[in-house]
Each structure stands twice: as C-alpha cells, then as structure tokens.
Amino acid sequence: MKLDILAIGVHPDDIELSCSGTLLKAIAEGKKVGLLDLTKGELGTRGNAEIRAQEAANAAKLMGALVRENTEMDDGFFRHTRKNIMKIVRVIRKYQPKIVLANALEDRHPDHARAAKLSSDACFTAGLAKVESIDKHGNIQKRWRPEAVYHYIQDYHLTPDFVIDITPYIDRKMELIMTFKSQFFDPDSKELDSPISSINFLESIKAKNRVFGRPAGVDFAEGFNVERAPGVKDLFDLF
Secondary structure (H helix, E strand, O other): OOOOEEEEEOOOOHHHHHHHHHHHHHHHOOOOEEEEEEEOOOOOOOOOHHHHHHHHHHHHHHHOOOEEEEEEEOOOOOOOOHHHHHHHHHHHHHHOOOEEEEOOOOOOOHHHHHHHHHHHHHHHHOOOOOOOOEOOOOOEOOOOOOOEEEEEOOOOOOOOOEEEEOHHHHHHHHHHHOOOOOOOOOOOOOOOOOOOOOHHHHHHHHHHHHHHHHHHOOOOEEEEEEOOOOOOOOHHHOO
C-alpha cells in the first residue's frame, strides 16, 4: 500500500499536537495517510508505554489513518545511528509516501530536533540504490525517496515557511489531542504535573494555530518549516 503522506513523530502525540489538522484535511480530500512513532514515549512524566500505545491506536482510528507503526527506539536516548536510520528507511520503502511530515527542526524537547534530522536523513538514504534493506518477509525492498519532507512546528514559536489552513478541522484536532488523556489536562489525575498537562497548554495549541492563520487570512492554520525551498507552478497557488 502506497501512502500520500507519512507523518513521523518521535513520541506518540507529537503528530496529533502539531500536524493533525493538516492530516485530517488531507484524508477528507481522499489522500492516504499513515503514521509512524519512533518511540513509545516511555519516559513521559505521565502514563506509560502500554497506555500510550493504546491511545495512539485510538487516535489513528479516530483520525482515519490507514496505518500506525512504531520503530521502538529508546525514548530520550536514541541517537543518529545507521541502525535507527535503517528502521525508518524500511518504513519509507514499505509505504512509499510522496510526502513526509517530521518533527520540528528546533524545539524545547531535545528529542524533537534529533528526530527531525534522523527522519530527514532516512528519507534521503531510502533513495540510495546501494543501501539494501529487507522487509519482514525477507524480500529486498525497492529504493524510494519522498518528493518532499516538511517539518511541523512544535513548542517553540518558529517562523513558518508556509502554513496550511485547518479552520474546518480545529475542533476535530483538539478531539484527537485529547485521545491521549494520560498526557494532557485531567483535573482528576493523581500523577505528577508536566509542561503539557495544564489546561493552559491546550489553550496555547489553539492560540498558536490562530496566530499561524492570521497572516494567511484564515482562522486557524498549522505551520511548517522546510530544508529546501518548495516550488509552486503558479502564483495563484499562493494565498
């Protein structure tokens, strides 16, 4: 099965927080979307790997994503190694996405920028003819390089290179985020507080999407950064 978009997040919920409005819009337009988590998020202050795995599965179903996989790298301790690059390469070659969405190029959480570099390099490596990978059935995979890699913006307020209008999908995005109930605001929780467990954090997500939307003249948008300048066929593609 070939995907139009593969969204990669180092932690379960990264995708939902940062680019799920864009994915909901793509799915509504008939695009095939898949999700890849690099770790189980086992070092998160709240919840545990088992809870987050179930939350991730529920979120994927609610979103309408066709697949959700996890490479099971070590949360907090994964590094830019051949082994980890190849884990992502196998997924890219398996689903042959046209576009990959990846973690922020710079962010508060050090895992995010490391994952951005790892994912970007894996997309390039997946297109190299002399780099061999084997699927779970023992077959040699065909090389594949996505047409584009875009990095969604996370906690830091980076200046976006482009934005996607998600106004019709903002409420569903917030619903998707709350699928990860263990991580976000819950007045009945007995677990330790974290930077993302306050009600103010959830309000900041909508506020950030509103700020991204303002220059484009829309109510809510998600922002993305690029490593190379994207091209458009016509000036009227821009708004």
